[in-house]
Amino acid sequence: MWQQQIRVNAPYDFSRVLERLALDPLSIVDIERQQLTVPLYIRNIPVAVSVQSIGEKSNPAFLIEAAHPELKEEIIKRLSHIFQWDVSLAPIQQHFLQTELRQLFLEHEGTPLILDFDLYFCLVKCLIHQQLNLKFAYRLTERFVKTFGMEQDGVWFYPRPEEIAKLEYDDLKALQFSGKKAEYIIDTSRLIVEGKLRLDELAHAADEEVAKVLLPVRGIGPWTVQNFLLFGLGRPNLFPKADIGLQRAIQKLLQLERKPSMEQMEALSKHWEPYLSYASLYLWRSIE
DNA sequence: AACCAGGGAAGAT
DNA sequence: ATCTTCCATGGT
Numbered sequence: 001m002w003q004q005q006i007r008v009n010a011p012y013d014f015s016r017v018l019e020r021l022a023l024d025p026l027s028i029v030d031i032e033r034q035q036l037t038v039p040l041y042i043r044n045i046p047v048a049v050s051v052q053s054i055g056e057k058s059n060p061a062f063l064i065e066a067a068h069p070e071l072k073e074e075i076i077k078r079l080s081h082i083f084q085w086d087v088s089l090a091p092i093q094q095h096f097l098q099t100e101l102r103q104l105f106l107e108h109e110g111t112p113l114i115l116d117f118d119l120y121f122c123l124v125k126c127l128i129h130q131q132l133n134l135k136f137a138y139r140l141t142e143r144f145v146k147t148f149g150m151e152q153d154g155v156w157f158y159p160r161p162e163e164i165a166k167l168e169y170d171d172l173k174a175l176q177f178s179g180k181k182a183e184y185i186i187d188t189s190r191l192i193v194e195g196k197l198r199l200d201e202l203a204h205a206a207d208e209e210v211a212k213v214l215l216p217v218r219g220i221g222p223w224t225v226q227n228f229l230l231f232g233l234g235r236p237n238l239f240p241k242a243d244i245g246l247q248r249a250i251q252k253l254l255q256l257e258r259k260p261s262m263e264q265m266e267a268l269s270k271h272w273e274p275y276l277s278y279a280s281l282y283l284w285r286s287i288e
Numbered sequence: 289a290a291c292c293a294g295g296g297a298a299g300a301t
Numbered sequence: 302a303t304c305t306t307c308c309a310t311g312g313t
Contacts, residue, residue, distance in 0.1 A: 126294095133293040136311050178309040180297085221296045245294040284294075 002072055004064045005054070006080075009088045011110030012060035014053040017083070020114070020285075025142045028155050038117055039155045040078060042071045048153035049075055051083070057110045082115045084234060092275050096282075099271050100253070104282045113281055115234045119199040120192065121158040122232035126224040127184045128177075143175045164189035184219025191217065199232075207235055230277050239276040241265040249283035 018036060021027045028037040035052035047068050055061035062085075066075055080086050089110060096105040116122035128144065129137045148159040148167075164186060172182035191197040197217065202210045210233070211225045226240040240246060247259045250268065254260070260268075272279035 129293095130295045131293060131308090132295095132310075133312055135293095137294080139311090176310065180308065181310090184296090219296070223295055227294080240294080243294050244292090248294090 001065060001067055002069045004072065004076060006062045006064060006076070006085060007055075008060040008062065008085045009090065010058045010060055011089055011093070012085075012112055013057040013108075013110030014060065014062075015057075016108065016111045017114055020288075023138070023288075025138060026145055026156050037153070037155045038079070038082070039152075039157045040075065040117060041157070041160075042068070042074050042078065044160075045071065046150075046152055046157045047071060047075060048155050049079065051079065081234065082117060084112045084114065087112065087236075092278050095275055096272070096278065100268070101272065101279060101282060104253075104286055108282050108285050111282065111285065113230070113234060113236075113277060116231050118158060119202075119228075119232050120161050120189075123188065123199065123220075123224070123228055124158075124164075124185055126227045127181060127188065127219055129227075130181070130224065140175065140177060144172075144177075147175060161189040161192040165193040180219070188217060188219060203233060207238075230280065235277060237274045237276045239265075239269045239272070239280050241269065243280075245284055245287060246280060249287045252287060253283070 014034060015031075018029050018031055018034065021036060022029045022031065030036065033052060035050060038049045038051055040047050040049055045068065047066055050065040052063045052065075053060070054063045064076060064079060066072075068075070089112060093105055093109060096102065116125065124144075125141060128140050132140070145156050145158055148163050149156050150159075151157070167186055169179065169182040169186060172185060173179060177185070188197070192199065197213070202213060205213070207229055210229060211222075214220045214225050214228065215222070223240050223242050226238045229235040230238045230240070241262060247265065250256070250260045250265065251258070269276055269279065
């Protein structure tokens with residue numbers, strides 16, 4: 001077991017992060033200790049990492065704990081990316097104080113973008129979430145992980161594509177996945193196992209290149225690409241305007257009678273570049 | 289009971 | 302190319 005302390009640029013409000021993660025029945029969150037356990041695959045080795053806040057919003061710092069001292073450097077690098085400790089929120093905050101989203105950014109100041117813990121699972125989650133209400137989507141995700149993943153050191157590790165590629169469509173239908181969802185998830189996993197879809201190679205590609213690779217895959221449309229870029233790769237300038245949640249958030253913000261048109265969504269978002277992902281994030285928060 | 293859900297594919301124009 | 306319909310399942 002090793003420990004490491006990390007300091008981060010203010011503002012960074014970890015309690016906001018934990019509140020959000022606590023909505024997911026799979027996450028292991030201890031609100032009182034401001035701590036969470038993160039399941040990471042490092043070079044295919046499952047490692048449970050503890051992340052505890054030992055600072056505050058205006059002076060953020062963290063204590064990291066895990067086994068595998070030989071993987072320490074890689075673990076910290078991955079955590080820094082996942083929790084966006086290398087991003088400074090202050091200039092982003094400044095930018096939005098001069099837009100329609102001023103109130104939102106005052107209210108949620110210091111809320112960082114948090115990435116999914118794994119690229120493959122980010123994609124699977126997107127496929128599960130398509131056209132489902134959040135509650136049911138969480139339940140399906142939980143069933144999926146608890147059926148095909150594994151528990152270790154008190155956390156659930158997501159299944160690897162190799163496990164899912166072996167399944168029959170009926171295995172997922174048994175968990176109340178629709179036939180199409182089952183096909184999308186298993187077929188995509190098979191592409192990955194066969195080496196025809198390499199998610200890790202997308203990490204350094206431009207947004208447009210990522211879209212060009214993912215869109216031809218059956219089951220992946222624009223919304224899924226945008227969410228993968230946002231929550232998988234942590235790209236800063238995404239606004240999934242087809243997202244029903246964002247539409248509802250805008251409707252609420254502007255007190256519209258009905259949901260905004262795509263043209264309205266498009267026009268508004270212009271003011272928020274080049275940090276559209278943060279506009280999306282804070283808008284989602286405004287309706288939770 | 290009808291309508292909706294953090295979409296996308298397939299069919300129709 | 303763009304517009305419309307169907308898909309499947311649970312939640313409200």
